[in-house]
Amino acid sequence: MAEIKVPVFSESVSEGTLLTWHKKPGDEVKRGEVIAEIETDKVVLEVTAQQDGVLQSIAKNEGDTVLSEEVLGTVGDAGAAAQAAPATPAPATAPDQASGPVANETSAGGTATQPDSANLGNEATRRDDLSPAVRRVVTENNLDPSQIPATGPKGNITKADAVGAVATAQATPSTVAQPATTQPSGPRAEQRVPMTRIRQRIAERLKEVQNTAALLTTFNEVNMKPAMDLRKKYQDQFVAKHGVKLGFMSLFVRAATEALKQFPVVNASVEGKDIIYHGYYDIGIAVASDRGLVVPILRDTDGMGLATIEKEIAGFAQKAKGGKLTLEDMSGGTFSITNGGTFGSMMSTPIINAPQSAILGMHNIIERPVAENGQVVIRPMMYVALSYDHRIIDGREAVLFLVAIKNALEDPARMLLEV
Template sequence: MATEIKAPVFPESVADGTIATWHKQPGEAVARDEVICDIETDKVVLEVVAPADGTISVIIKNEGDTVLSSEVIAQFEEGAVSGAAATEAVQSEAQVEQAAAVTEAGAAPVVERTQVADQAPAVRKALSETGIAASDVDGTGRGGRITKEDVANHQTKPAAVATTPLSVAVGERIEKRVPMTRLRKRVAERLLAATQNTAMLTTFNEVNMKPIMDMRAQFKDAFEKRHGARLGFMSFFVKAATEALKRYPAVNASIDGEDIVYHGFYDIGVAVSSERGLVVPVLRDTDRMNYAEVENGIRAYAAKARDGKLGIEDMTGGTFTITNGGTFGSLLSTPILNTPQTAILGMHKIQERPMAVNGQVEILPMMYLALSYDHRLIDGKEAVGFLVAIKELLEEPARLILDL
């Protein structure tokens, strides 16, 4: 029975999407709820699953095509497996069994199913044009399947690790051109708009991280045993930022046209780097969260970002953002606003430096802090006061507990 496969219903903030990958081709057997297609939007990747056991009969929207919400992208035959697909499956099984038999005799290594199974048409074409054997390519697709990008990446590997000489002249420079993902294009648009449409300014300060490091060393084991979460630095920064936002409401506000919107809640976005680009999932009502909830929330978002599972609802809204370039070794930077928010806090690498303390030189673990803000709404006095408040709360963590 023929069934239409449609794109998911996109959220209101998403106009359309792009077919990123077809994991199944016409005639290939598909199991119920198996992912058959990925649709990339400006914010997230949506998965399309098979409605039942069967096969895809016709692909209407190819990779790279733009699709609208609920648009038909393919035709599906429920319970039907084409003769060609069945034959290929049998051949693949036979190849795997033959490879296993040869291995038992000690003549050759085991051949994985993904190396002998039939690849997607586009991948077969790329392999044929480049003369690369499927067994030589590391598949990064679902189930270890090879993608066109895997073939292209294999071509650009250094000559030192290649098994055959490269057919290019010595000294020839190689270029690789790939299209931007929709997410990266969207991020680029928003960052450019932030620099062009706001009066962005950055103020800096530094914080002595020794008190927090001492507290963390003292209580991290007990904290993890009690809460089942590791005690990191981000929870201290999130809680300190939340308290500072209460004292300086303009930093927690946003501009909507000619209006200023003061938010009576504290939703803090935490910038997370993923393979697809920078994403900013949001921790909701951080004033009501304890340290363990903050740590677990950040780690859950990081895992979802790594697996491409972040949803629109995870990244919608936010009144303030924290980004941590220190995880990559950044010593100092000027973060760009995450509009329509009016401020963003930048954390950096902790580095020991000689500091003057009560007339004596001490070596302390110091971190530079950067606060970028929209000068149209936030005055310098407020911005500096906000950053100083965070510095004081971090250097004397008891202030957070005693509400001082």
Template structure:
């Protein structure tokens, strides 16, 4: 008999609530199979079986509060009968979760959801890039999964043919969930031939759209649920929609354009007197938010609900920094291989100010304040899928060139969708640059649990008084939003003034004054 106990839950976390048992007493389990989910005030934790056997007893019930080391249940020896459960589940799956006859070309290999990163316990199937009957190569991407932080690709685990899809686009999955099966070593020809033998002589009532074929009988490309929905509402065959997406697949925009054009053609072919108003397509549409967008919405609202947010403003004369860039940008690029931008100067100025005002680099944890003695600066980057905040580590130890190089690498990864969970964790302060989109002024929202975020804006020529004379200078508004629970107004204003002073007199950064 083996005890199932509460594992370590993370720094400063001493207890959890039993969220859900995924197995019942008496059921057989496999080693590393998730048995129960625990919820803390920070993350959800999965507790897995340490060996094959039978869940003989559940000690802690759902809703119970348990401490680290407490016994959740007991695991006894067993024969692994629970392994038959997935097969039963597959039989009850909807028709969309299709299964092709298994080929005799080799053994069946499961394709499971990989680990999604620290504290990420579930994701949503975005789309399958392969369908049942398709040949695949080992490590070829067969599905894409969206989490609340990044998009993941699920690779094939062997060469062969997709024989079964156990989930559909839009389904929620956990790490380790089997989403597909591959007949290792089989070929598409073998699978198709066998399927033909199975269905030979059987009548069919399926339409071309249901079978995934165009009107000409040609096999169609995979069709996403959103395209099928638009096509259904517009009364067209989704297989006939020309695609502009990856591998020629139709996108939702393709479907809407096709439906609208088809409606116009039908309308123009009617006699003038016979024309009547008709719905040429949905004027409104309901689209489920991506997990990333849901997380952005939730975290921004949490920041407003929990923090005492306040914003203070200042402006900065960018003349000195711009002159310095103009003077050294070519030699800087020749030596370091990266362009000399504004972010290096801003980051250095911010780090200098954070050292003087440590509360802006701190966070609240319950009734404690955690002061950070390191400077990991998050840089907000806008992408097609939403706002992400990759983090540049140990900015106090990096040179201007090092900061610019890291920022360039992270920005490229963000645009390409290659950011990992680790790239976005652990920031102590955030910078957001609305100026690249033309913003003159804004009040940025905190990135919890951080207590400060600096908003940069566009540079514009404005008249300012210099030594009693009016001069035209390149000016930028700066906005510091901060958590007034731990940062006083005097500290916030002083922080912003220090940033302004460092940028208007860049020599201060070199002399550390």
């Protein structure tokens, strides 16, 4: 008999929440197989089996608070008797309760026969072939996994399959019985949902920055035509050689790195009454995930080429979608970049990622009339924003830093010549 224990948390993490059991007592497990997931205020950790056998018992239920190295259950030989979980699932919410997570009405307002939302959620939880991202879509939309066409390479349900099932359910005429939606019932209904640990931590950190830093934002605009022409001219060759597309983010990372070299205080951080100047360039890239905004770190960007940067960013994006980012991926960082333009944002004032002192905000590219050599021409323009801690960064450095990024992007040869 072997104990299943919570992984060792880092010093900055005191506890977590048992998010999901992928196995139930009596199920066969194999060494190295993921059998549970734990959510901390930073990442989701996977708990793997340390030996082959059968899950004999579980000591913690989904939603329970767990501590580092706490026992979650036991794995033993197949002949041992499996024990049930210590608590039973909560009963399904009645259809007329406004506080429930789902509504039991059709889009036309009439009542339709609905599947038991609690049973659907429990079925999704019991399915050990669902990835965390798929399980979240299935659970939140009360889908029946057995009714979702699977297109995965091993016959498994992909996230695209689950999202497609949601769209199909929403488009189905009201005369057909459908899974319940995530909206509460009633004309003025409300829904109370507890924040996840990650969301709580994001809220705490952002509010802490607002309370402690002297935040100020400066703006500029960048003519993206030179960068777009460069990408168009060399895209095919770039993909053929490196196996990854040339995007704008790698150009911004390189431009920011060169600007940080010129203005070291923007790469610094505040610690008490001291300013810590960093002799390295670790740039965080804000990535949207199902569980909230995460900021994995590109380390030593001064030694990275564009292809390496693009590959690293693509890897982080995939890990974020699958909930696979680790604490190491997101620890540290001396500067950050966030791209609201991917969602259509025209202008924003991003909040710095403490203890960093500045963050660069990218935005949507829009063709606008601009003056060039006394003539009005149409150019693809992007507004850029630099939010900074005015306690250590003066307006002069902030403005010139942003101008340096603008100049580098409007003449990409500057990044190669480092001028």
